[in-house]
Amino acid sequence: MNYEVIIVGGGPVGMLLAAELALAEVNVCVLERLKETTPYSRALTLHPRSLEILDMRGLKPKLLETGKPISTGHFAALDTRLNFSKLDSSSNYTVFIPQHDTEKVLEDWARELGVGIHRETEVKSISQDEHGVEVTAVGPEGKLVLTADYLVGADGAGSIVRKHAGIPFVGTSETITAILGDVVLTELSEPSIFSQFNEQGQIMVVPLKNGLHRIVAIDPERVHVPKSEPVTLEELRSAMVRMLGSDLGISDPYWLSRYGNATRQAERYRDGRIFLAGDAAHIHFPAGGQGLNVGLQEAMNLGWKLAAELKGRAPEWLLNSYQSERFPINTALLRNTEVQTFLMGSAFTSDMINVRCMLSDLLLVPEANYKLASQISAFNIQYASAADDLPHELNGRRLPELKLSSADGALRNTNAYELFRTGSYVLLHFAEDDRIRDVVEAAGAKCICLVCASLELEAPDWSDVHTVLVRPDGYVAWAVSRSESNPMNVIATGISRWCIHPSIR
Ligand SMILES: Cc1cc2nc3c(=O)[nH]c(=O)nc-3n(C[C@H](O)[C@H](O)[C@H](O)COP(=O)(O)OP(=O)(O)OC[C@H]3O[C@@H](n4cnc5c(N)ncnc54)[C@H](O)[C@@H]3O)c2cc1C
Structure with a gap:
């Protein structure tokens, strides 16, 4: 079957991009290998700019049905929180919402707009020539060959699209890993949120739904364990006892996982008729809750440009501005996550405790706090003007809620x-x-x-x-x-x- 756009990967980025294209009347489909959205939510946050763009499309009320607004965020789990309430927006908070629920809202919206979503369909190979792309996949009814004018790889960190397009994933491999557990904590009488950094490690505890808490820990005794090695409840318990002096009655693990700080960016986001977006284009340590958010902003950036190209109304420079606009922003994102990883996971010494205390004090200065809050929330973005536009200070800036x-x-x-x-x-x-x-x-x-x-x-x-x-x-x-x-x-x-x-x- 022939489409205008095929999207490989139906995670949050693929679903939003598909919906954006369908909104512009593009014939688009999503190929996703999973039968349904995974119940294990990596991301738990939707930051202010993501909320704003989803608000533009009328989706914010849906997200707030399940998500909970929180007026602060964090940088490197420093004691002074980032104050989003100072941002000039009614979305001046982060929404605490499991990735599973965000994905559900985006998938429902894509379906409403008529996107063809093929689940249990795994892409095996792609190829392109100057006329279009061809995708071979295996679905519930066997082998499938689809063609399209363009293809977008929103297929996550291990992206087959990126590999088959021959786009190098440039950066560094993991040097540390952290552990995650969604568990019951019987000794906490009510949902609690706290974090701690000491000479035994760094730990954050966050309440989830259904009586669970998420624990994320960087344990100096376990940071060199490879990501592929399964986490045990005992491992998490032992880290908690050393860092907190108690295991808080940990039991009933719902999800245990290990993640690392590999930091890479695709050398280019476009190769001919193939584009990359989201984790397929960049990976980093999940610090400050940014990966999914940045991916959604990429989907918003690419959708209308690709639609304009397909409908024959795009100026010749527009489609390449996806790369020129987003690449530098993501380069800065990788640097900010590397700094956070350094502050959270490189040394658990009294010197590092002092550095963190000093930075935490600096964040009490409103201007310093605002600068980082606007960076993590993506309010600081200003795209470069198109070459021939008359200069104006608003060019490239986000429209405020006039x-x-x-x-x-x-x-x-x-x-x-x-x-x-x-x-x-x-x-x-x-x-x-x-x-x-x-x-x-x-x-x-x-x-x-x-x-x-x-x-x-x-x-x-x-x-x-x-x-x-x-x-x-x-x-x-x-x-x-x-x-x-x-x-x-x-x-x-x-x-x-x-x-x-x-x-x-
Ligand atoms: C522990 C942890 C915590 C995090 N917390 C946050 C947070 O709080 N906030 C935040 O913004 N980000 C967070 N992130 C990052 C966030 O989870 C990712 O950035 C986000 O999931 C990227 O979305 P995506 O759609 O690009 O890729 P993915 O979510 O990885 O989706 C890719 C999809 O492609 C599918 N796929 C892959 N290969 C194929 C194939 N060959 N054929 C068909 N389908 C395929 C996969 O099944 C998957 O559904 C966290 C990450 C981790 C590890």
Whole structure:
């Protein structure tokens, strides 16, 4: 069967990307080897920017049905927590939600949008030529050969797509491992959250659903045990007794696992008609709860670009901007997880305890705390402007939750994020100039939703904005200032540069 896009891997990244493509009316399928979403949740967090992008698509209420908002996060499990509540957003918290539940919400949404999801289907090989890709898989009914215009590997760390595309996974192998246990702790009378770093190791305890707690521990006596060696309850108990002075009545392990700090990034995220996203493109020590979050942001970045290419409206540079925008962000992500690994797992000495105390004190300085909170939450992202866009300080930044009203009454103190349900570009016009409609019409861009509005609440940096084009993933493509002498010309050129293929300009 022929598709426009085949996605290998139906984890969180594959499911969100599939939904984004289906929203843009792309014929897409997901090939996933598991029969159902795994009940063992690696990730437990959805950070503020991930929540914002999912809010744009109307999914936040669903996530909050099972997830619990927490206003703080952590960096290297330092005692001073990162304060997300200072972020300028109604999503100024992390949602504590097991990966299983996040995946369920994303899969349900993808199904609602008509994505063909083939479970129990394992991809065995892929190939490409200049016309398309071919995938061989084995499913419940035997061998399957599928073709598509493009293929995305969202198939996790061991990605077969990355291997068959010949893309090197550059970086370092694991030097330490940590242990994880989802267990019952009979000596805790109520759900508790705490962490401890001392000369015996580093340990975090977090409450889960169903009376379980998650324990993650870096035990200096066990850090060189390879990831492949199964964890025993006894091993976890012994680490707890040494680090906490008690095993807290540990029993009934639901899931025991070991994970490492291998840190790698795909040398490139694209090879011809093949793309990589999520763990297939980068791996690192799970510190600060970032991997899944970053993967979701990649899915949001790639979806609309791939759709624009397939629908013949993408400018020639757009699809390659997936790599140029996301690669440096993930390089920074790998560095921040390496620093955290160093602070949590390299030495359990009084010197390291002193370093951690000092850093923890520094995080009491609001500006320092804000800087790291905005990094972990991905609020600090600013994509580079397209080469020919007129400079404006908003270019490449995330759209904040502006409160908008319109003369026709359609918007009344409305959160701008509600304008992004359909995944179109949004052209926000604040200058009450009727010529804007003609400019949009003359440009012939069908993928733009024009909104003429006024700001209900003042927003920093927005008072001089005449018109702004916001991308489907909620970042500003370009903004035009009110002092611009010929704004309609600049707007027409900006629309043409971003939303129209040169052959039809
Ligand atoms: C202990 C631990 C804790 C973590 N905690 C957090 C956290 O709190 N917050 C956070 O953001 N991140 C966290 N992470 C990271 C997070 O779990 C991953 O980044 C995330 O799962 C990546 O999603 P993905 O969709 O890219 O890949 P995956 O979730 O790995 O999904 C890949 C999918 O592809 C399928 N697949 C693979 N090969 C094939 C094939 N050949 N054919 C068909 N299907 C295939 C797999 O079955 C799988 O379903 C944690 C990781 C670990 C190990």
